[in-house]
Structure formats: C-alpha cells, structure tokens
Amino acid sequence: MSASWVAHVSVLPKAEVLDPQGAAILGALRHLEFAGVTAVRGGRLFELHIDTMDRAGAEELARDAARRLLCNPVVETFTIRVEAAASGGNEADGEPTVRAGER
Amino acid sequence: MTFGVVVFPGSNCDADTLYALREVLGAPAVPLWHGEDSLGDGQSPPVECVILPGGFAHGDYLRAGAIARFAPVMRAVRRHADAGGLVLGICNGFQVLVEAGLLPGALLRNAALEFRCQWVSLRVERCDTPFTSAYRRGEVVRMPVAHGEGRYYADAATLARLEANGQVVLRYYPAPKPENSPHADEGNHLWPTHDRADAADAEYNPNGSVHDIAGIVNERGNVLGLMPHPERCCEALLDGAAGLRLFQSVTHAISGAGIR
Numbered sequence: 001m002s003a004s005w006v007a008h009v010s011v012l013p014k015a016e017v018l019d020p021q022g023a024a025i026l027g028a029l030r031h032l033e034f035a036g037v038t039a040v041r042g043g044r045l046f047e048l049h050i051d052t053m054d055r056a057g058a059e060e061l062a063r064d065a066a067r068r069l070l071c072n073p074v075v076e077t078f079t080i081r082v083e084a085a086a087s088g089g090n091e092a093d094g095e096p097t098v099r100a101g102e103r
Numbered sequence: 104m105t106f107g108v109v110v111f112p113g114s115n116c117d118a119d120t121l122y123a124l125r126e127v128l129g130a131p132a133v134p135l136w137h138g139e140d141s142l143g144d145g146q147s148p149p150v151e152c153v154i155l156p157g158g159f160a161h162g163d164y165l166r167a168g169a170i171a172r173f174a175p176v177m178r179a180v181r182r183h184a185d186a187g188g189l190v191l192g193i194c195n196g197f198q199v200l201v202e203a204g205l206l207p208g209a210l211l212r213n214a215a216l217e218f219r220c221q222w223v224s225l226r227v228e229r230c231d232t233p234f235t236s237a238y239r240r241g242e243v244v245r246m247p248v249a250h251g252e253g254r255y256y257a258d259a260a261t262l263a264r265l266e267a268n269g270q271v272v273l274r275y276y277p278a279p280k281p282e283n284s285p286h287a288d289e290g291n292h293l294w295p296t297h298d299r300a301d302a303a304d305a306e307y308n309p310n311g312s313v314h315d316i317a318g319i320v321n322e323r324g325n326v327l328g329l330m331p332h333p334e335r336c337c338e339a340l341l342d343g344a345a346g347l348r349l350f351q352s353v354t355h356a357i358s359g360a361g362i363r
Contacts, residue, residue, distance in 0.1 A: 013211075016258075017211070017256060018211075018214065018254075018256075018311070020212060020213075020214050020215070020216050020311075021212060021216065024216055069165070069169065069173075070165070072166055072169070072202070072209055074201075074207075074208065074209040074256075074257075074258075075209045075211060075256060
C-alpha cells in the first residue's frame with residue numbers, strides 16, 4: 001500500500017554565480033533598514049506531492065526530478081526535504097527527513 | 104538547400120525567420136512542429152540547417168528552454184547535430200541549446216534585471232565557421248537584441264576551454280566611433296539618439312555576459328547559438344542587413360562545402 005508524501009525541492013543559484021535578483025532584494029531589505037541581513041540569494045521551491053510505498057522512494061523520485069528537470073546543474077544546486085502528506089487530520093509520519101542535495 | 108525552423112508553443116520569431124529566409128535570402132524554408140520526431144516528412148528535400156527561433160517556448164516556465172529541450176523534435180535536432188548537420192539557435196533557441204546540452208554554459212537573468220530590446224554592436228571573432236564566412240574577422244556589425252535572460256555564464260574551466268578552442272564567435276563590443284561606422288547616421292531620424300549611441304557606448308554588453316559573449320559554437324563548429332536576432336536585420340528597411348550575411352554564410356557552407 002502506498003503512502004502520500006510531500007517533497008520540497010529547493011533550488012538556489014550556486015554561490016559563485018552572480019544572483020542579481022538576490023542583490024536587488026538585499027538592496028530593498030537594507031532600504032527597509034533590515035540592518036543585520038548581509039546577503040540574499042533567490043531561488044525556487046517546488047512542492048511535489050508523491051504517492052510511493054515509502055519515504056525513500058519519494059525522496060529518490062524527487063531527486064531524479066531535480067536532476068533531470070527542476071535544477072540546472074550548470075548554475076544551480078538543490079536540496080530535498082520529504083515529509084508525510086497531511087491527510088484528514090492524521091498526524092504526520094514522524095519527523096521530516098532533511099537531506100542535502102547536490103552541491 | 105532547405106532550412107527548417109522549429110515551432111514550439113510560445114515561439115514568436117518563427118514567422119520572421121521564415122520570412123527572412125524565403126523572401127530576403129530566397130531559400131526554401133519549412134516550419135518544423137515541436138511534436139514531430141523528425142526533420143521533415145521524408146518526401147520533401149531534407150532539411151540541412153535547423154533553426155531554433157526566438158520567443159518564449161513553453162512560456163519560459165521553470166527556466167528558458169528547460170521544457171522545450173524535452174520536445175520530440177529535439178531528439179531529431181540532436182541526431183542532426185551529431186551527424187554534423189548545421190543547427191542555429193537564436194535567442195530563445197540559444198537558451199534551448201544550452202539547456203539541451205548541445206552547447207555549454209547557461210543563459211541567466213540579465214545582470215541589470217531588465218528586459219533589453221536594443222541594437223548592439225558585435226565583433227565577429229571568427230569567419231571560418233559555417234555561420235560567419237560572409238563576415239570579416241574582427242568586423243563589428245550591428246544587430247538587435249530583445250531578451251530578459253541572455254547573460255551567458257560558464258564556469259572558469261569551461262570558459263578557458265571555449266576561448267582556447269576559439270568557440271566564441273560573436274562578442275558584444277563598444278560601438279565604433281561614428282566616423283568609422285557605416286551605420287552611424289543610418290536611421291537616426293527614427294528615434295532619439297540617446298536610445299542608440301549613448302546607451303550602446305555606456306553598456307555595450309546588454310546583459311552582463313562573461314567575456315562579452317554573444318554567440319558560441321560547439322567544438323565541432325556545426326552548432327551556433329547567439330542572443331542577437333539576425334533575422335530582424337536582413338533588409339536596409341529594417342535599419343541594417345548584417346543578419347542576412349549569417350544566413351548567406353550557411354547557404355554558402357552547404358552548397359560550397361557540399362555538406363550532405
């Protein structure tokens with residue numbers, strides 16, 4: 001029997017790649033006097049709803065999707081976090097796993 | 104020889120490109136639907152140069168070119184390139200080629216975060232490619248650009264390899280001084296000069312590309328990607344015809360060198 005999972009795939013520009021969007025947001029934050037913010041990088045968050053037998057399967061699927069489509073490895077890196085999908089008020093299946101993506 | 108122009112959902116320079124090829128260059132040119140896994144029907148003369156046109160294939164969703172690269176026609180484009188056939192990616196087509204891995208690097212959001220629609224000056228670094236034989240080496244030509252994501256990026260090792268191999272074919276270049284430019288006065292009456300000379304001098308590189316890269320070829324030299332739009336400058340009426348020479352180079356390469 002399969003279970004439902006939500007995989008959060010975060011994609012960010014690599015540190016060595018100029019991120020003008022992040023720089024513009026940093027400028028805006030400084031303008032708003034968020035003095036402690038020293039750097040901003042802007043990326044994307046994808047939420048994949050997945051039905052698989054287990055958490056590892058969901059994570060593998062999300063990693064494959066990130067490698068092949070969601071992330072451009074030339075300029076971006078990704079991280080994946082998988083958690084049990086909330087369903088009808090049932091409590092989540094344990095703590096979310098946090099795994100590093102590919103740097 | 105026959106050109107094929109790929110039509111993705113969201114392509115918007117396919118008709119302009121077909122017009123330039125058919126009506127100005129005078130070459131046969133056919134549209135190629137993105138859902139087809141071949142470059143033609145097998146009946147008509149074979150397509151010898153495939154062009155991926157400008158536009159916003161698949162809405163530029165995810166990343167420009169990221170979804171288009173999985174289109175069935177891209178399998179045929181890859182086979183064509185692997186066999187030594189000519190492939191030309193213009194603007195969004197260049198973005199598709201880098202996403203598909205047919206050219207190295209990536210094209211990112213313009214450094215100034217602006218969509219840039221302007222004329223640029225380009226230095227032709229090589230005239231021994233199938234796409235640039237009608238230019239002189241070191242010549243500076245004008246072409247229009249129109250893009251929001253044209254900042255060429257490659258890591259240091261890739262850049263070094265590109266430069267060592269001479270794969271950088273076109274570079275953004277400061278506009279020549281008016282007395283040296285054959286285009287200096289051309290069309291100046293059409294709009295204020297600050298849109299042209301001043302802006303072009305101050306920011307000759309419109310997107311922040313590394314090494315001022317505007318166009319590159321693959322190692323084999325049969326795949327070219329460039330951000331400027333040669334199809335938009337094929338007639339004097341359109342304020343310059345530098346782009347036509349790119350397509351003339353292709354016809355010369357095909358008929359002259361007997362490629363296929």
